Amino acid sequence: MSDEDSKDPKESGRRHFLETVTGVVAGAGVCGAAWPFISSMNPTTDVLAKSTSEVELGDIAVGETKTVDWQGKPVFILHRTPEQISEVRNDQSAQTKDPEQDEKRVQKPQWLVVVGLCTHLGCVPLRKDKGWLCPCHGSFYDDSGRVLRGPAPKNLILPPYEFLSDNKILIGKVEEQS
Amino acid sequence: MSKLLNWVDARFPLSEFVKQDLTGYPTPRNLSYWWNFGFLAGFVLVLQVVSGLFLAMHYKPDASLAFESIEHIMREVNYGWLIRYIHSTGASAFFAVIFIHMARTLYYGSYRAPRELMWWTGQGLLLLLMATAFFGYLLPWGQMSYWGAQVITNLFRATPFFGDEIVIWLRGGFSIGDATLTRFFVLHYFFPFLIIGLVLIHLVALHTVKSSNPSGINLAAKDNIPFHPYFTAKDLYGLGVFLIVFCFFVFFSPEFFIEADNNIPANPLKTPAHIVPEWYFLPFYAILRSIPDLLGGVVAMGLSVVIFAAMPFLDRSHIPGGARYRPVYRILFYIFVLDFAVLTYVGAVPPSGSLVVIGQVATFIYFALFALLPFISKAEEKWLCKRGLPAEVEELLKSKSSPDKFNCPL
Amino acid sequence: MNQKTMTFLLFGSFLFLTANSRASSDVSLAEVDFDHSVENIKSGAQVAMDVCRLCHEFKYIKYRNLLEIGFNKDEVDVLRGDMPLNTSILSTTKPEIASKLFGMMPPDLSLMAKARRGGARYIYTLLTSYSMDAEEHVDNKLFPGIKMPDPFAYAIRTDDVRQKELDQRIENVSVFLQWTSDPKAKERRRTGYYVIAYLIVLTFLFYLLKRKVWRTLK
Numbered sequence A: 001m002s003d004e005d006s007k008d009p010k011e012s013g014r015r016h017f018l019e020t021v022t023g024v025v026a027g028a029g030v031c032g033a034a035w036p037f038i039s040s041m042n043p044t045t046d047v048l049a050k051s052t053s054e055v056e057l058g059d060i061a062v063g064e065t066k067t068v069d070w071q072g073k074p075v076f077i078l079h080r081t082p083e084q085i086s087e088v089r090n091d092q093s094a095q096t097k098d099p100e101q102d103e104k105r106v107q108k109p110q111w112l113v114v115v116g117l118c119t120h121l122g123c124v125p126l127r128k129d130k131g132w133l134c135p136c137h138g139s140f141y142d143d144s145g146r147v148l149r150g151p152a153p154k155n156l157i158l159p160p161y162e163f164l165s166d167n168k169i170l171i172g173k174v175e176e177q178s
Numbered sequence B: 001m002s003k004l005l006n007w008v009d010a011r012f013p014l015s016e017f018v019k020q021d022l023t024g025y026p027t028p029r030n031l032s033y034w035w036n037f038g039f040l041a042g043f044v045l046v047l048q049v050v051s052g053l054f055l056a057m058h059y060k061p062d063a064s065l066a067f068e069s070i071e072h073i074m075r076e077v078n079y080g081w082l083i084r085y086i087h088s089t090g091a092s093a094f095f096a097v098i099f100i101h102m103a104r105t106l107y108y109g110s111y112r113a114p115r116e117l118m119w120w121t122g123q124g125l126l127l128l129l130m131a132t133a134f135f136g137y138l139l140p141w142g143q144m145s146y147w148g149a150q151v152i153t154n155l156f157r158a159t160p161f162f163g164d165e166i167v168i169w170l171r172g173g174f175s176i177g178d179a180t181l182t183r184f185f186v187l188h189y190f191f192p193f194l195i196i197g198l199v200l201i202h203l204v205a206l207h208t209v210k211s212s213n214p215s216g217i218n219l220a221a222k223d224n225i226p227f228h229p230y231f232t233a234k235d236l237y238g239l240g241v242f243l244i245v246f247c248f249f250v251f252f253s254p255e256f257f258i259e260a261d262n263n264i265p266a267n268p269l270k271t272p273a274h275i276v277p278e279w280y281f282l283p284f285y286a287i288l289r290s291i292p293d294l295l296g297g298v299v300a301m302g303l304s305v306v307i308f309a310a311m312p313f314l315d316r317s318h319i320p321g322g323a324r325y326r327p328v329y330r331i332l333f334y335i336f337v338l339d340f341a342v343l344t345y346v347g348a349v350p351p352s353g354s355l356v357v358i359g360q361v362a363t364f365i366y367f368a369l370f371a372l373l374p375f376i377s378k379a380e381e382k383w384l385c386k387r388g389l390p391a392e393v394e395e396l397l398k399s400k401s402s403p404d405k406f407n408c409p410l
Numbered sequence C: 001m002n003q004k005t006m007t008f009l010l011f012g013s014f015l016f017l018t019a020n021s022r023a024s025s026d027v028s029l030a031e032v033d034f035d036h037s038v039e040n041i042k043s044g045a046q047v048a049m050d051v052c053r054l055c056h057e058f059k060y061i062k063y064r065n066l067l068e069i070g071f072n073k074d075e076v077d078v079l080r081g082d083m084p085l086n087t088s089i090l091s092t093t094k095p096e097i098a099s100k101l102f103g104m105m106p107p108d109l110s111l112m113a114k115a116r117r118g119g120a121r122y123i124y125t126l127l128t129s130y131s132m133d134a135e136e137h138v139d140n141k142l143f144p145g146i147k148m149p150d151p152f153a154y155a156i157r158t159d160d161v162r163q164k165e166l167d168q169r170i171e172n173v174s175v176f177l178q179w180t181s182d183p184k185a186k187e188r189r190r191t192g193y194y195v196i197a198y199l200i201v202l203t204f205l206f207y208l209l210k211r212k213v214w215r216t217l218k
């Protein structure tokens, strides 16, 4: 600010104060005005309303997997056999990177529900032998969705879901609409 | 910080630029509030570019989706209603600001030497703005959008020899359709780049010839003051007032500038009972309608817009100063503004008996004013010289430091 | 007359002429003082769901939007049947059948109020303009030859009590259609008050600053 013109120090002090106040108020306004624009890039209300998926489990045979869509992401649902369950529950030794108990990862032992996106860089792993192999950089997940080897840092993510009945689940949080 | 600045300055004249062209830009101290509108036009341009950018993230330029995507923006996108209403109201604000900016230039004779290039780049900007607005108006794909585009593209039928071919080429079809919509969207997005480029040229020219001022006489150096803080403060105050009016429309009367019919999806089989263009095209539209011949009407309408460019030639008076010191020119200016208003009114209502005549008279006056200006301005110059210039002008001219010289040719 | 008054008068007349040309309209609409309360919108919605929805769609309104005007989850569940919450409200008659019946597709209603000059007033006037002539032929004064049969049997209303009740129902429907055409109106106006108040403060500060800065001149 060029204040050469105002010789009176008191006067220039007052002006400085006014400048500061105006600057702060105007700055707040600019930030406030920016918010609607930033917010407009967030998911729209109809996308948010679609954020849950209902899935029938009846048609998934024992030992089979099914991939369903939830919020545009693949979700793997594995109907595990008793052997598969005992395998992932007994042999916990191989699992080192992100140790987790299988019991904590499922609501019912025979149903594994995980988000089918590799935790490394987001490719969709392929079903292979006793687990999933990511085609991008070779991460391998077991039948509990836990990473055994490869660059992935974490186990496959668990989506929120609830059993509506024995044969039906709802994936995603039921939003509170009021 | 200053080290970094020095580093940049050694490679790019940043501080010098800021000092010479922004903060220290010498500005006549006697500018009135009418001089705020150039800055406001720049502000509205930024507002339109930004809001348009965010709308384009949700808009779909496809004939089967366009209308719905607008409703999607209005209802489902967070603050979509706000952004869209800013953009639709902003178009009107842009023209309002530009019209006032032009009226100021005409009144104070700011188009005269040495500012002809400012005036002509401004004329180019007006044309680009009109084109952009026209392209944009099709995008909501409502009934008015559709039939407005249909009628205006049909004007090109007046082209000799290739009329029909040109219309089909412009539309990419035998009527307005998906191809038209897509290209209008692309052009609506592209033209602002041209506008920004021309605005830069407009500004470079401004900084060469410097601002005009209400006296119409270039002031002595001592009467110029630095742009900052004087005119930053003044422009911001003007901006505040503008925003209050603007936001009133955006929040409380956003559909004021939108025809009700445009809330009906485009229907190629049914024309609305009464089609009108946006208010800012009304005077020119009225001229088009006043001439009972397609080619004649199109030529007259085109001429009514570009004739402004001839002002530096038509005004042959050398009396310094704008309308303030030229009583006859002042009267012409007022007649012109009134005539423009009458044409706006005539353009908006359905043509009927007496209104057609009024429109034709107003059209005649419109062109007569331009046609007579060379003679009137010359006669006025003679008359004023005989009578003696106003004391104020004499004084300003006599002050040794003024760069302007004027001697009566008698 | 000095220059300032002249300018003022000219720009004034310009604005007046422009605004006037927009407002002119050849139909006279009923003067109703609408009550846009949520309760009225909701009861209007109920009428619309029972009557209008038989033939008309509400394409841009989804079942979940009804939760915004005071419907509770159960009421919406009854209306939507097994349609998901996130679907548009469509008519209960199949569009093909409706268009066969009336010779045209009954227009979508969600934007109707905004698509007619006068908005809710137009709708109210339209619905209350049905009358019967001596030959017991029902027509609409606002829209002669309208294809829509008198939906509220307005032309054959009998006593005053029924008329009052009918007017109220139609008023509510009009208010509801105003809402469907512009559901963000309330939010917009509320935001508007804050924005304008803020801008007045800011402009005042700019004014003070401008005055203070310019005082150092001379």
Ligand code: FES
Pocket (backbone or CB within 6 Å): A118, A119, A120, A121, A122, A123, A134, A135, A136, A137, A138, A139, A150, A151, A152
């Ligand atoms: S993305 Fe799966 S291993 Fe890299």
